[in-house]
Amino acid sequence: MKKNSWFILVCFMMTHTTLLAADTNLTVKIGSKIHTESVILGELMTHLVNHAGVKAIHRGELGGTQVLWKALKRGDIDIYPEYTGTMTRELFAGSGLKTLDDIRGRLLQDNILMTNPLGFNNTYAISMKKAVAAKYGIRKLSDLRHYPFLKFGFGESFMARNDGWQSLRQIYQLPQTDVRGLHHDLAYQGLNQGAIDVVDAYSTDGEVAYYDLQVLEDDLQHFPKYYSVFIYRADLQERLPQVIKALQELEGKISEAEMTKMNARAKLDKVPENQVAADFLAEKLALKVEIPEDSLWSRLYQLTIEHLILVSISLFAAILVSIPLGILAFKSRRLGQIILGIVGMIQTIPSLAILVFMIPLLGIGNFPAIAALFLYSLLPIVRNTYLGLHDISPQLRESAQALGLPPMARLRLIELPLSYRSIFAGIKTSAIINIGTATLGALIGAGGYGQPILTGIRLDDVGLILQGAIPAAVLALLVQGLFELAERWIVPKGLQVKSR
Amino acid sequence: MALKSINLSIPAGKTTILLGQSGSGKSTLIRIINGLIQPDGGGTVLFEGLPLTRQNALALRHKMGYVIQEGGLFPHLTAYQNIALMAGYLGWATDRIDKRVTELAQLTQLPLDMLSRFPAQLSGGQRQRVSLMRALVLDPDLLLLDEPLGALDPMIRSELQTDLKDIFQTLGKTVVIVTHDIGEAGFLGDLIVLLRDGQIVQQGNLAELVQTPAVPFVTQFINAQRSPLEALTGNS
Numbered sequence: 001m002k003k004n005s006w007f008i009l010v011c012f013m014m015t016h017t018t019l020l021a022a023d024t025n026l027t028v029k030i031g032s033k034i035h036t037e038s039v040i041l042g043e044l045m046t047h048l049v050n051h052a053g054v055k056a057i058h059r060g061e062l063g064g065t066q067v068l069w070k071a072l073k074r075g076d077i078d079i080y081p082e083y084t085g086t087m088t089r090e091l092f093a094g095s096g097l098k099t100l101d102d103i104r105g106r107l108l109q110d111n112i113l114m115t116n117p118l119g120f121n122n123t124y125a126i127s128m129k130k131a132v133a134a135k136y137g138i139r140k141l142s143d144l145r146h147y148p149f150l151k152f153g154f155g156e157s158f159m160a161r162n163d164g165w166q167s168l169r170q171i172y173q174l175p176q177t178d179v180r181g182l183h184h185d186l187a188y189q190g191l192n193q194g195a196i197d198v199v200d201a202y203s204t205d206g207e208v209a210y211y212d213l214q215v216l217e218d219d220l221q222h223f224p225k226y227y228s229v230f231i232y233r234a235d236l237q238e239r240l241p242q243v244i245k246a247l248q249e250l251e252g253k254i255s256e257a258e259m260t261k262m263n264a265r266a267k268l269d270k271v272p273e274n275q276v277a278a279d280f281l282a283e284k285l286a287l288k289v290e291i292p293e294d295s296l297w298s299r300l301y302q303l304t305i306e307h308l309i310l311v312s313i314s315l316f317a318a319i320l321v322s323i324p325l326g327i328l329a330f331k332s333r334r335l336g337q338i339i340l341g342i343v344g345m346i347q348t349i350p351s352l353a354i355l356v357f358m359i360p361l362l363g364i365g366n367f368p369a370i371a372a373l374f375l376y377s378l379l380p381i382v383r384n385t386y387l388g389l390h391d392i393s394p395q396l397r398e399s400a401q402a403l404g405l406p407p408m409a410r411l412r413l414i415e416l417p418l419s420y421r422s423i424f425a426g427i428k429t430s431a432i433i434n435i436g437t438a439t440l441g442a443l444i445g446a447g448g449y450g451q452p453i454l455t456g457i458r459l460d461d462v463g464l465i466l467q468g469a470i471p472a473a474v475l476a477l478l479v480q481g482l483f484e485l486a487e488r489w490i491v492p493k494g495l496q497v498k499s500r
Numbered sequence: 501m502a503l504k505s506i507n508l509s510i511p512a513g514k515t516t517i518l519l520g521q522s523g524s525g526k527s528t529l530i531r532i533i534n535g536l537i538q539p540d541g542g543g544t545v546l547f548e549g550l551p552l553t554r555q556n557a558l559a560l561r562h563k564m565g566y567v568i569q570e571g572g573l574f575p576h577l578t579a580y581q582n583i584a585l586m587a588g589y590l591g592w593a594t595d596r597i598d599k600r601v602t603e604l605a606q607l608t609q610l611p612l613d614m615l616s617r618f619p620a621q622l623s624g625g626q627r628q629r630v631s632l633m634r635a636l637v638l639d640p641d642l643l644l645l646d647e648p649l650g651a652l653d654p655m656i657r658s659e660l661q662t663d664l665k666d667i668f669q670t671l672g673k674t675v676v677i678v679t680h681d682i683g684e685a686g687f688l689g690d691l692i693v694l695l696r697d698g699q700i701v702q703q704g705n706l707a708e709l710v711q712t713p714a715v716p717f718v719t720q721f722i723n724a725q726r727s728p729l730e731a732l733t734g735n736s
Contacts (some may be wrong), residue, residue, distance in 0.1 A: 395568060395569075395570065395572050396572055398536060398568065399566075399568060399572030399573075400574075401536060402534060402536060402561060402566035402568070402572075403561065403566070403585065403586050403634075404557075404558050404559065404560075404561030404562045404586065405558075405585075405586070405589065406558055409589060413585065413589070414574055417576045418574070418575070418576055420576075492576035492577075493576075494575050494576040494577060494578065494618035494620065495575055495576050497618050497620050497621055
């Protein structure tokens with residue numbers, strides 16, 4: 001009975017993972033960065049690829065430039081939207097690339113190709129509220145030099161990038177010291193509430209018009225041009241040349257005003273990105289795109305399946321590995337200290353960091369997320385297995401020995417059953433930590449309940465955040481309840497009866 | 501407790517009592533007998549003429565039933581499963597196990613409906629009966645009992661004492677019992693071995709210990725346990 005249900009669980013997990021792993025030769029895996037414009041460009045590509053009769057998978061909101069670039073080189077994605085300025089100043093900084101041809105030549109070294117620019121230039125637009133700018137008479141970036149008390153709030157990537165804050169401060173000799181890094185989308189709110197005076201907007205952000213911002217003139221021409229292009233793997237050109245042809249339709253077609261309008265619709269009017277992209281294609285290329293009706297429930301079902309795959313595979317693997325490790329830790333004192341030390345240390349690494357460490361090793365998507373969750377699930381089970389065995393009374397241990405049972409039989413017939421309750425509690429703890437941590441899987445393209453949370457943060461949409469947060473909490477409660485039921489069935493009855 | 505030089509032969513078919521205060525080494529001695537502890541001073545235990553070693557201890561224990569204080573029954577197994585554990589492990593057929601368990605229940609006077617209960621659902625006396633059945637299931641040549649009645653109420657204790665004596669007489673097995681209770685020793689034992697500080701002080705039956713104490717300690721030990729009732733009735 002017990003063996004059967006485990007078997008069914010494993011089968012369930014295997015069928016669902018194979019369903020997700022679509023035939024790679026006939027599909028195009030599109031990636032996009034974590035900001036709205038990139039997601040819209042990803043949706044534009046998705047529609048065009050689908051329209052060309054090829055299946056497109058859009059892995060949206062994957063992360064920053066480095067994550068996307070590594071994923072492209074590894075082949076986890078085939079194509080993603082990038083900016084020329086990001087390549088010259090960030091990806092290949094110091095290589096002295098200037099023209100488009102320079103960039104093409106450099107990309108080719110990694111077997112990556114590039115389309116022509118799509119039209120618009122989305123450069124950094126250091127901005128202030130108009131009223132504040134007017135009060136001090138600030139129009140140009142160099143004007144900022146005279147107002148050291150101004151508070152700056154920049155997106156994390158701008159703080160860290162080669163072409164970001166550090167070089168801006170140098171070129172313009174800026175004296176400000178109150179400079180903080182925060183999520184790009186939250187910076188606008190900070191600006192609106194007066195907590196920040198100056199932010200790094202993108203010139204095509206819808207918010208610039210919405211919040212009535214003054215874009216400061218880059219009078220020393222610090223920022224390069226950030227023309228939007230698609231960069232893709234050379235093998236995509238060979239496999240599916242019609243796809244590249246379809247995507248080239250967009251070259252030179254999107255003006256700055258048009259991109260700004262699309263961004264504003266998605267972020268401020270809350271129109272879904274795929275709708276925004278479809279409307280643009282209909283207007284500009286007279287392309288009719290069918291948008292599949294996606295009900296809340298079907299989306300929730302999809303997210304639930306994705307989440308369950310992450311949780312069940314990683315937890316199952318963790319159980320298989322942790323229980324023997326716990327036994328080993330109990331049997332050999334020396335080894336035990338090493339094992340408990342290592343799994344304890346893993347637990348102290350922040351979950352976000354573990355996920356990011358996994359990218360160079362395992363790429364993006366389910367696999368690295370499952371590996372990270374697996375590592376996170378080890379400690380409670382190893383520890384509780386060890387403690388369960390350790391806490392068996394010396395009398396019972398001696399009793400088993402005195403009967404003449406060899407060590408393996410003692411473990412199987414006596415020691416493990418006596419530890420089931422403790423082991424089970426460990427598994428329960430692991431499962432619940434796992435369900436919560438799995439929401440971070442969305443950061444590396446593994447989907448699940450983290451996806452709406454991530455999008456919700458980006459779009460400042462509490463409803464969307466709750467679409468991920470509530471099911472995750474419900475799932476945790478549900479799993480807790482299920483485990484409590486299963487406990488009655490797995491923990492030996494003799495350990496559950498009340499003594500007289 | 502460290503044992504000093506001990507030279508003891510256990511008479512076959514008789515009941516031998518290892519008597520002493522706590523710390524006298526009596527529990528250590530019984531553990532050495534069934535190989536739970538190895539004598540570190542290089543001593544040997546001869547069991548049916550065979551030296552007991554680390555290698556053969558597991559197999560030889562099948563011929564030594566062992567009952568510890570409070571029974572040491574496994575809480576996750578029913579009384580029946582506790583008793584049948586070793587027979588099942590050694591691959592006995594189910595009906596053979598059934599027959600043996602029923603036989604033993606009769607011998608120890610355990611009601612059959614108690615067999616499906618878990619240890620937590622049994623009384624202290626019943627637990628000791630089950631523990632004795634578990635020790636007897638493989639029909640061992642030697643039966644070792646470490647303070648078998650130590651944790652029981654006086655009433656149940658005296659009832660079980662009588663039953664134990666009957667059982668030992670019926671079986672005619674070699675029995676070794678560890679106790680600190682002189683009354684229990686006199687009632688159950690053919691041979692009493694009095695231990696102190698890891699050494700044998702005197703061996704013999706109760707009458708010999710009382711009448712011809714080898715050292716004054718023997719008399720001290722016996723007198724310390726005289727019941728206040730005896731003083732009242734002037735029986736001493």
